Each structure stands twice: as structure tokens, then as C-alpha cells.
Amino acid sequence: MVVNIALGKDGMIRITGPARIDVKRGKILLVGASYGAGSSVVIHSLRSYCIKALEETELAITLGSGATVEEPSEGEEVLDVWLKICDDLAGDLNNLKNIEVFVVGPIESGKTTLSAFISNYFIQRGRRVAIIDADIGQEDIAIPTTIALTEPKHTFVWQRDLRPVKIKFVGCISPQYCQAQLMIALNELLSESKNNYEVIVVNTDGWVTTHQALEFKLNMIKWLKPTHVLVLDQEIWEYLSNALPSDIKVINVPRPFKVKERSREDRRRLRAEAYRRYFSEAKDRDLNIKDVKLIGSCLLNGKKISTDELKSLVKAPEEFINKVIHASKYFNAINIFVENIAYIPRIEAVQGYEVNIVRPQDIEGLIVGIVDDKLRDVAVGIIRKLDLKNGIIKVFTPWRGNIKALIVGRVKVSLNTFEDSTRISRCVI
Numbered sequence: 097m098v099v100n101i102a103l104g105k106d107g108m109i110r111i112t113g114p115a116r117i118d119v120k121r122g123k124i125l126l127v128g129a130s131y132g133a134g135s136s137v138v139i140h141s142l143r144s145y146c147i148k149a150l151e152e153t154e155l156a157i158t159l160g161s162g163a164t165v166e167e168p169s170e171g172e173e174v175l176d177v178w179l180k181i182c183d184d185l186a187g188d189l190n191n192l193k194n195i196e197v198f199v200v201g202p203i204e205s206g207k208t209t210l211s212a213f214i215s216n217y218f219i220q221r222g223r224r225v226a227i228i229d230a231d232i233g234q235e236d237i238a239i240p241t242t243i244a245l246t247e248p249k250h251t252f253v254w255q256r257d258l259r260p261v262k263i264k265f266v267g268c269i270s271p272q273y274c275q276a277q278l279m280i281a282l283n284e285l286l287s288e289s290k291n292n293y294e295v296i297v298v299n300t301d302g303w304v305t306t307h308q309a310l311e312f313k314l315n316m317i318k319w320l321k322p323t324h325v326l327v328l329d330q331e332i333w334e335y336l337s338n339a340l341p342s343d344i345k346v347i348n349v350p351r352p353f354k355v356k357e358r359s360r361e362d363r364r365r366l367r368a369e370a371y372r373r374y375f376s377e378a379k380d381r382d383l384n385i386k387d388v389k390l391i392g393s394c395l396l397n398g399k400k401i402s403t404d405e406l407k408s409l410v411k412a413p414e415e416f417i418n419k420v421i422h423a424s425k426y427f428n429a430i431n432i433f434v435e436n437i438a439y440i441p442r443i444e445a446v447q448g449y450e451v452n453i454v455r456p457q458d459i460e461g462l463i464v465g466i467v468d469d470k471l472r473d474v475a476v477g478i479i480r481k482l483d484l485k486n487g488i489i490k491v492f493t494p495w496r497g498n499i500k501a502l503i504v505g506r507v508k509v510s511l512n513t514f515e516d517s518t519r520i521s522r523c524v525i
């Protein structure tokens with residue numbers, strides 16, 4: 097269905113995708129970027145946005161299934177406030193030469209949209225802009241479990257349209273399980289790129305509603321020292337501005353009034369879409385275990401133990417022992433790699449020992465970070481198979497260069513559906 101809409105100068109409409117907007121006459125502002133007559137923009141089915149007419153405008157809007165168009169009520173739309181915040185940032189940029197803006201807020205509060213808005217605002221003013229997507233759970237630039245930097249040269253609607261320039265592996269999709277990894281990855285990305293851009297916008301994750309979460313955000317800000325923190329939530333803004341010295345500008349930003357809400361399932365699908373895209377060019381690579389380090393593996397980094405030694409440490413049925421491919425130990429942990437068995441029998445260990453049993457199906461799909469010769473994070477892979485008989489680990493990855501090490505993540509990804517699942521504590525490989 098196509099609807100034709102005429103807007104007077106400063107008129108606004110809110111559109112929920114899937115939709116395509118053709119600007120027939122005039123000029124609009126969408127996510128901080130302006131589009132003139134003849135241009136056309138697409139709104140994804142899981143997004144909604146507000147459009148403002150910068151002059152008298154005529155639009156032809158093609159609505160897909162479930163799409164809506166409505167006029168926001170007086171005072172409902174936040175776009176003008178966002179523009180004013182960008183003007184203030186631009187003023188600070190003139191004085192400071194570089195700004196680093198952290199965008200903080202709960203899930204669905206508008207972090208991704210605000211990050212895009214600020215970026216577009218500065219791209220249109222000819223500034224060198226980078227966006228770091230540090231939201232490991234809903235990472236749009238690269239894939240979940242990573243954070244990534246992109247360097248948009250042109251205005252855009254959604255970060256998903258952009259490609260990563262640099263990517264750092266974190267290994268989790270929930271920051272609470274990878275706090276150190278996330279903090280260090282972000283620190284590395286920022287310090288490697290600081291001098292290359294005038295504006296760096298960092299989109300953070302939505303883990304903000306517990307004390308531990310806020311403390312983590314506070315430490316992130318204190319250690320990484322952005323010039324500005326934009327907060328899309330009144331209470332979080334109060335907490336952060338009370339806690340931080342005034343050298344860091346902590347700004348309260350109103351969040352979009354009415355948004356297209358995404359369910360847990362929608363977010364899961366978005367993650368799957370991101371993995372599928374990233375791995376679309378991937379190939380299987382056979383890596384020699386002797387040459388590649390496996391950082392974070394309990395099984396392969398422990399001291400290898402013989403069957404006799406294993407038998408002296410654990411009491412297990414003979415048919416189970418016969419299926420053991422590899423066993424190792426360190427301190428009080430015994431790690432056993434066993435052939436595909438449907439049922440794990442009861443195994444008793446000598447007092448004080450803990451037993452980890454790993455089966456091939458537990459390893460298959462495990463996400464790993466790829467480290468190159470210079471010990472840099474360069475890509476991500478998915479473990480297909482651990483073939484200890486031939487000393488090979490098979491990894492599915494788009495990376496074609498040398499691999500010095502793999503970093504074990506806490507997430508598994510299905511190679512059929514690209515859906516992910518998290519393993520938190522147990523030894524997986």
C-alpha cells in the first residue's frame with residue numbers, strides 16, 4: 097500500500113517498518129540525516145522512526161505488512177531535543193578538537209538510534225566519525241560476542257547497513273559474564289582509534305538496571321574517560337551524574353516516546369541474522385593442535401593423564417572408560433573428552449576432585465575469537481570438530497590469514513539456524 101503524505105515545514109510523522117519512503121518534494125530529517133527530493137530510504141520491519149520535514153515536503157510511503165504511519169502528538173517527539181544536544185556537542189567539538197560520546201541506557205531506550213543520529217549529524221558536517229558498537233548482545237556492526245568499530249563515510253539509517261573496520265572478540269552476549277574482556281576490548285579499540293577521528297560514538301549495552309551493572313558502567317566511564325555520556329534514562333542519569341566529576345559531561349537525553357518493541361524472540365532472530373551474514377563467506381579450516389593455542393581450554397591445557405591414572409582418580413563403568421578419547425588434569429579438575437554418548441553415567445571422583453565431561457556435541461558450535469601472528473583479534477570462528485586422533489581442530493571462519501590462537505567463548509551457535517545459546521560455567525573444551 098502506498099500513502100502520499102504532505103508535511104508543512106517542521107511537520108512530523110512516526111513510521112513503523114517495513115516501509116520505503118520516497119521523497120517527492122522538499123526535504124526530511126531521518127535519524128539525524130537529511131534526504132532531499134528524489135531520495136528513497138527503507139525502514140526495517142523491526143524499526144520505527146520519526147521523520148521531520150525540514151521544508152514543505154511530499155512523501156510517498158510504501159507500507160509493508162504491519163507497517164504504520166501516525167502523527168505524533170504535541171510535545172511527544174524528542175527529535176528537536178536530540179538536535180539541540182548535537183548542536184551542543186558540535187560547540188564542544190570546536191573547543192576540544194575530539195569528542196568521545198558514550199551512549200548509555202536500558203534495552204530499547206534508543207541507544208542505537210541516538211548513536212546513529214549523532215554520527216549522521218557530524219558526517220553531514222564533514223567531520224571524521226567512528227562508531228563503536230559495544231553492545232555485545234545486540235551488536236549491529238559485527239556479530240554478538242564482539243565489539244566493532246565502523247567508519248561511516250555516508251549517512252545511514254541503521255548500523256546494520258555498515259561494515260566493521262575493526263573487531264574485538266569478547267566471547268559473551270551478556271556483559272556480566274565477560275566484564276574484564278569487554279572493558280579491555282573497548283579500551284583497546286578506543287586507544288587504537290582515538291587519533292583517527294574527530295567524533296567517536298560508543299553505543300553501550302543495556303545492562304544497567306542492577307547495582308552491579310551500574311557500577312560496571314561507572315567504572316567503564318571512569319577508566320575510559322569519554323568527554324560526554326548521554327543517558328537515555330532519568331534515574332541512571334541521576335546516578336551517574338552524582339557519581340562522576342564534572343570534567344565528564346553527563347547529559348540526560350529524552351528517549352523516544354513510542355517505539356516498535358522487539359520481543360526476546362525478535363532480538364534472538366536479529367542475532368541469528370547477524371551471525372548468518374558474518375559467516376556467509378566462511379569456510380572450514382583444519383588447524384593443527386600442535387601449532388594453535390587454545391586460550392581458555394581446560395581440556396587441552398591440562399596435563400594429559402593415562403587411562404590408568406584416570407581409573408585411579410575416578411570410579412566409572414568400564415564401557416565409559418573405553419570411550420574416553422583424552423583426559424587431563426590440573427589442580428582439582430579432571431577433564432574427560434569422551435566419544436558421543438547419549439547418556440553420561442554417574443562418575444565418582446576421589447575426594448576433592450571435580451570432573452568435567454566433554455562430548456563432541458558439546459564442542460560443536462562453540463564460538464571462538466581468532467588471534468593472528470601479532471596476537472591481534474582479527475576475526476571470529478565456530479568450532480566444528482575436535483579430532484584428537486589426528487590432532488586437528490576444525491574451525492568455520494571467514495578469516496583466511498594465519499591463526500596463532502583461538503580464544504574460547506561462552507556462546508554456542510548452531511550452523512543450521514544460527515541461533516545462539518550460552519554456556520556459563522562448565523568447562524566446554
Ligand SMILES: Nc1ncnc2c1ncn2[C@@H]1O[C@H](COP(=O)(O)OP(=O)(O)O)[C@@H](O)[C@H]1O
Binds near residue numbers: 357
Ligand atoms: N523517534 C522515534 N520514534 C519512534 N520509534 C523510535 C524512535 N527512535 C527510535 N525508535 C525505535 O525504537 C526502538 C528501539 O531503539 P534502539 O535505538 O534500537 O534502542 P536500543 O539500542 O537502546 O535497544 C527501535 O525499533 C527504533 O527504531
Ligand SMILES: [Mg+2]
Binds near residue numbers: 207208209231234
Ligand atoms: Mg541497540
